[in-house]
Amino acid sequence: MRSINASIITIGDELLIGQTIDTNSAFIGQSLNKIGIWLKRRVAVGDVKDEILNALQEQSKNNDIIIITGGLGPTADDITKPALCEYFNSSLIVDENVLQHVTNIFARFNRPMIERNAKQAEVPDNCLVLHNERGTAPGMWFEKDDVIYISLPGVPHEMKGLIEHQVIPRLLQKLELPAVSHRTLLTAGQGESVIADKLTTFEAALPSHIKLAYLPAYGMVRLRLTGRTNDASTLEIELGEYFDQLKGLVNEWMVADKDISIAEAIIQLFKTKGKTLATAESCTGGYIAHLITSIAGSSAIYNGSIVSYANSAKENLLGVEPSTLQEFGAVSEETVQQMAQGVLKAMSTDYAIATSGIMGPDGGSPEKPVGTVWIAVANKERTKAIKLHFRFDRQRNIELTAHTALNLLRLFILEEEKE
């Protein structure tokens, strides 16, 4: 079976000018990969007809599937649709189903429908219209010279619905695809190069249809094995065996043997143990709470956070002693320990995390430069605090502090288990 190659063309000046980050391509890449289609290229072009036509021409040479996103919104459709008409030698017609759907959407929200909105129902006369249940711009499926072209709106939520409910099922039906499978694990506390050094022999011994990837993020490294073959029956077993070897090799750093975030790993750990958690956040400013509460079901183990940005909140809501703040400052071992114990009581939980630090760009001093962070984790019996120093920008300092704090809590609980 020959492999099926795909390319994504994203359309929009906003992507080139850097006003928008392209999250669509990652989602499409993942979705195609899961069904065994290899994304070979991703190309972004501006809202320029010739550029769109060139990209279509170019990408059609080496690919079986071309997915086009963007350029279909109510203020942008004057370029992409005519370009598609020219490329596929078709003309625009009104699709009555789409027009009815758009009309219904505006009626439901009690909004006036203007001509610009009605134009969303115009489609090239030789495409298959893909119903967009989440918005007004329909998807379009074309076939030309053995290449499939799929045009989708750029709004992430709408594009995702179309990929899941229209594109993937149709591709599965139409194509004969190889079996692809992944196994991912998450490590923390060790750098990419040391892990890679430990895995040199393992990686060299992998058969050619199984690949190892290193995916570092937030001071952690994900390791992913991908297998791709025509024999689905043996792939799972084979991949499982290599994954067991891999787990053994990186065991000391492994946080989870699945593709989950550290927040998800913590939630699962707490659910298993039947324990509850609260956080007291100064420098992370609610970001740890956000990481946890982004995950459905977190309310079962997470009582909440006291984001004590002002010192008065540290005193009044967390019971930090005014003398502690005066003597040691808000960014100190003493304060962060009292914050952890304070929120443990205030939220009546089994465990707590507290953070306090200087995230920058201002607020540093010679003794406590920007990037100085204290983190504490606690249960009723004990508190453990560590000091860190990050050298990045504000956003990244916040992210790294949050992820490090969650990992410290995990290690704190593991220590207890060993005792």
Add this chain to the structure above:
Amino acid sequence: MRSINASIITIGDELLIGQTIDTNSAFIGQSLNKIGIWLKRRVAVGDVKDEILNALQEQSKNNDIIIITGGLGPTADDITKPALCEYFNSSLIVDENVLQHVTNIFARFNRPMIERNAKQAEVPDNCLVLHNERGTAPGMWFEKDDVIYISLPGVPHEMKGLIEHQVIPRLLQKLELPAVSHRTLLTAGQGESVIADKLTTFEAALPSHIKLAYLPAYGMVRLRLTGRTNDASTLEIELGEYFDQLKGLVNEWMVADKDISIAEAIIQLFKTKGKTLATAESCTGGYIAHLITSIAGSSAIYNGSIVSYANSAKENLLGVEPSTLQEFGAVSEETVQQMAQGVLKAMSTDYAIATSGIMGPDGGSPEKPVGTVWIAVANKERTKAIKLHFRFDRQRNIELTAHTALNLLRLFILEEEKE
């Protein structure tokens, strides 16, 4: 003056497989745009030598500058560097400065340096080495047939440092560039198509060197005017005049006449008024706090948040009546109003925001389906609450609730000013 075109080539399987979202391209696009370089293409290829070579060949045809990112990490450098050597007809040599820099970094962090790390100091012998002050993989600058090629590591923090401190200054020195200027404003509460309809005449009357862009995000729409000309002296005045017209046309929906987020607009408003803010978050789970505290200087106006995920926290820390929770439920007008008044007292602030809702995917009921949200804003005199219904996934429901709540607070304060 002819225009200078650039292309970005990002290298890495992780980008094609969708494990990593490409945030680098947006940053590079913005940085180039600011100095008048038009990013014409963005291409992503996998870790495959031939693909890299093809992309270099292709992109060099229509561009003056090619920026390559990724493929230089300690576990990935076996493909990109040899590809660059082949393309530029060079061989790898050890750069002593880079080797010293890498050695110093490992010494500073007390980490063992292994061969894999030392290899970062190997560079093609015909490139200009760009010092990476933030990491071990250096940048590389090549010139070939009147095209400039710049290879940068893929780690965002390192890439950014190199762009700012090495690439942009050198490009400015080397090239004669047109003047480019932007004016951006933020609107809330109105859809893209209605705004576009109101701006049809304005947009049609713009001269060809000034362009209007619509940039929707989180239920808001940014409008951006971009001017590009060789005559820098008149551009600012001309752009200023069109921007004043634009502001007049969208005045009723305008949140800010700068390119800032709604959280930044709120912080500036509060600073001007000398007022303070606190939040009580249930369904947004700390995300509003995160949006505010992500902005440097927010501590001047923001006291903190009580993320009351558990009902016990709503009762004990925010003073919500147990009878209210029992009778009306946590997601109700009565609860969210008490939460707002409660945090106003607990944090001793002038204003407060409170949120409570069902973010999904579970937890809905026939009377309160997933996506039902109550938001309240309050000062000491009054409380205003609204009910919303979002139909998206958990993450997007959280984001939209947070942005809507910040805009509700803004309108609440504007109402006071009118009284």
